[in-house]
Amino acid sequence: MSDLLGLALVTLIIWVGLFAYVYRVDRKVRRLEES
């Protein structure tokens, strides 16, 4: 059961990290497009 919890946490961290990264890139691109 704790193995599953560990895996779930790792997956969540990967997902949130990926989301944050792409969101940052998105914001930067938007700024470049508006300039």
Place this chain on the structure above:
Amino acid sequence: MWRLVREALAVTAKDLKAEFRTRVALNSLGLFALTTLAAVSYTIGPYRLHEDDRPFLLSTLLWIVLFFASMAGLDRSFVKEEESHTAPLLRLSAAPHAVWLGKLLYNVVLLAMLMTVLVPLYGVLMGFRPQLMVSFVAILALGGFALAATTTIVAAIISRAMTRGALFSVLSLPLLLPLLIFVIQGTTGSVTGDTETVSNALRAVASFGGIMTVVSALLFPAVWND
């Protein structure tokens, strides 16, 4: 339409005539195939394989030899034009579809010649004897045509790129792998006498070849007129 066919046959004839003068592609195809066959026959021969494995393994080896020999020789049709700078003249003198059809027929002829020599030799050296001979010949014919169709359009593509040699194999093989699976299954079936496998495989090969031919005919002008 007949004008197109006549132009295409003229292109084929020109290529074949030029080829027989220097025999570069024929040598590449032939020597590669014969050398590989010698290596396979020497290491495996007709006796070393277990009886149950023979149909599948022998079919596989045959088609691997044919495919890799094609990688060695079937790109000549277009690469030669670019190298000898005769491509612009060809563009002026023939319609794009005639060029494509002509080069396709040229590859078909080369492959047919290779198969005529290689397959009987393979049969003798490896003890390869299909039960369903007609089906086997059909697979050779349809599979060979599909192989020629795919390699013709890829040869056209890479002749316009920079690093030609390795690129031909890199681009062709992924496209040809499904075909390889089909012809191997079909050939195995023709050896064991399994008519259902053979007919499934023939259908798959025919549709693959047909679709490749149609799509490459549609795409060729974009490659050629660049």
Place this chain on the structure above:
Amino acid sequence: MKIGDILKWILLVWMVAVIVASFFYVHPAEGFIGESSRIVFFHVPTAWVSVLAFLISCITSVMYLRRRDPIDDVRASVSAGLGLLFCFLATVTGAVFARIMWNAYWNWDPRQTSITILLLIYAAYFALRGAIADPERRATLSAVYAILAFVTVPFLVFVVPRIYWSLHPDTIINTRGANEFDSRYTQVLMASLAGFTGLFVWLYTVGSRVEAIRLRRRQEVL
């Protein structure tokens, strides 16, 4: 807040929900060893997205050949790049699954073979792009190759697996038949498919915009 931003936050929450659900809401499915059925929630969507990305690449390639607008070439290469990434992920998750179920990471069963061929096609596409210097010729030739390559996909997805026996559970493609899976499993699988598709769309639009800016900058310099 613009609607684009709202959609992105929804995607974040959606995927968090999918991840949590796939580990704690779903019961392990029958016929699968241990908890391995949970991998399917990540493996199937990545495989689906890689084919979708290939389709987009093919469509934008056709559009490029029609109207010769460089933006179509940008879209084709961005989509192909994403397709390569997701194809790689699908292969890896599939190999992990195969290790658990059949004790071998790789056994060349028809589906593993098909995904490898897809990977090789993507790699060949980028090899071709790398071998051509002139941008217009590169765009034209890679567009032709993308279309040609996509023609093989129906054969890879439908004909190859049928032509001989497969280790792959058939229910993977027939989840709508759903006789082996309970409703929770199907719900989460569908939700994951939607989430991954949304993620792909987002990555695709961001990537296309980045490359479009690069293209514009280069044209301004010239």
